Amino acid sequence: MKPNQISLPVDKLPKKWYNIAPDLPEPLPPPKEPSDGPSRMEFLGKTMIHECLKQESSSDRWIPIPEEIRELYIQAGRPRPLYRAKRLEDQLGLKKVRLYYKREDLSPTGSHKVNTALAQAYFAAKEGKEALVTETGAGQWGSALSYAARLMDLDCIVFWVRAVYDWKTDRRTFIKLLGATVYASPSNETKIGRELLAKDSNHPGSLGIAVSEGLEYANSHEGSVYCLGSVLNHVLIHQSIIGLETIEQFKLADDEPDLIVGCLGGGSNFGGIALPFAGEMLQDKRECEFLAAQSQAAPNLVSGEYRYDFGDVAEQTPLLKMFTLGHLTEMVPIRADGLRYHAAAPLVSALRNHEIVKAVAYPANEEAVFMAARMFFQSEGWLIAPESAYAVKASIDEALKAEKAAEEKVICMNISGHGFLDIEAYRDKLGIK
Ligand SMILES: Cc1ncc(COP(=O)(O)O)c(C=O)c1O
Known part of the structure; x- marks a missing residue:
């Protein structure tokens, strides 16, 4: 057979994550500040997990996976x-x-989202944070982070694209069962959310809007950090x-x-x-x-x-x-x-x-x-x-x-x-x- x-x-x-950055045909173009407004890098430095930001710009091909995260991976x-x-x-x-x-x-x-959720929750807890704030589209990332937060005894606040929040009622219950707080995005919890709702009270939302809400919320709530479920280098490294x-x-x-x-x-x-x-x-x-x-x-x-x-x-x-x-x-x-x-x-x-x-x-x-x-x-x-x-x-x-x-x-x-x-x-x- x-x-x-x-x-x-x-x-x-595996005992190490892989980072493709040093193997790319040419160096990865670095993030840039826009020509006006406050420093976005400083803002991220205040709202995100430091270990993840370190990994974000790492040129190491291999990044050791802490033993505790490997145990969490096996548990999952x-x-x-x-x-x-x-x-x-x-x-x-x-x-x-x-x-x-x-x-x-x-x-x-x-979903696969648990692979980075567990890593981010572990690093956030180690840095003494109390709450994880995030966006979600399908609801899979919101579920994964709520789960990881619960395992690490952290609070979790999820801004969920309204177009999906409205119909995925069972997944909404799933996230709430894990003890997270969930807001349909755009929401009344943030300035950007209120502005968008004033223009359209039924705004379907988008991931880009939910990210904005999560960042604003994390920045204005002591002890919170913002966790992103995709796009950034450290997320792809964990995955x-x-x-x-x-x-x-x-x-x-x-x-x-x-x-x-x-x-x-x-x-x-x-x-x-x-x-x-x-x-x-x-x-x-x-x-x-x-x-x-x-x-x-x-x-x-x-x-x-x-x-x-x-x-x-x-x-x-x-x-x-x-x-x-x-x-x-x-x-x-x-x-x-x-x-x-x-x-x-x-x-x-x-x-x-x-x-x-x-x-x-x-x-x-x-x-x-x-x-x-x-x-x-x-x-x-x-x-x-x-x-x-x-x-x-x-x-x-x-x-x-x-x-x-x-x-x-x-x-x-x-x-x-x-x-x-x-x-x-x-x-x-x-x-x-
Ligand atoms: C099951 C599933 N697959 C894929 C995706 C797409 O995200 P990514 O391109 O980051 O994998 C999502 C995002 O929510 C998802 O829930």
Whole structure:
């Protein structure tokens, strides 16, 4: 028997995170101050976790994972298995193409976000902080941080994009069960929120707005720190645990991926699986391609410009060099709302600029991606998050293309989350009564 599940033993959990910065083809453009207003770097220095800011500008290739965080990772079910998608291959009639998927859905709160949430909560507690403040889109990051905060005995305050807060009632309960305080964003808790609500009392919100609210709130509440769930270098460093495990699992499977696929909103799950492989490629240790799957509602890597931009709507962050649609761009709400962010992580953007990362965007009506997710559920048996459905759709498309061209190919996709709390979206998009 050749099992379809490839598991790493607990004692093989990586001891270091990987930072691709020193292996990039050219140095990563540093964050910049805008030409006017107060220093954004000083602001971040006051509102964010110091250890994370240190990692943000680190040029060390390897960053040790503290023993306590490794214990928390194991408690949260790491290492997570890699699966060969044999049943999906059969369903698609693939003979030349092999499909694999990494199981970040097998997480206590339902997504990869726990990988950085546990690290950030641990560092915040060590720095004597009392409360973690954050934004969330899909609600997965808010759930992950609430969970991590609870384990570290910290308070958690979540600003949740209103368009999603309104329909994800079960996930809202899930977050509240963890003891967090949740506000629909824009909210009345902050100046930027009140300004936006005065213009439109039903404002659907966006991740950029929720980030602004969280930063403002953390800055005005003693003992609070702001934690970001994507985009920044330290988040992608923590998420490298995904790709590092996957590299070891491919060795166990005696196979090699030719293409890594992940969905991309801000870039944390895609960066998490892709960057350790990309690093080996940049060091001439392997060949591999990388594909980010996006929504046409927020196609930052597909049609954005590579330039300096703010990370939030209220312009409180420093300027970061990213593929961006513009921080004030309005984007229509989608069910996979975790993908609705105006810009892609600087590290992923740098690789896109060198054409190491490619990207594809699927229509904002999301029908095709939900059909792909249903096929995955009916063949592999796992109900995945709407965001992860983009990775599955892109992998299926690439597999069928290669098969048609009689090209042998191994594709590995990242399943960033489960869909147990997204039933409403499935009902809606697949017309289930
Ligand atoms: C399950 C899931 N996948 C993917 C994403 C997109 O974020 P990122 O691009 O940072 O992985 C989110 C964001 O909320 C998510 O919840």
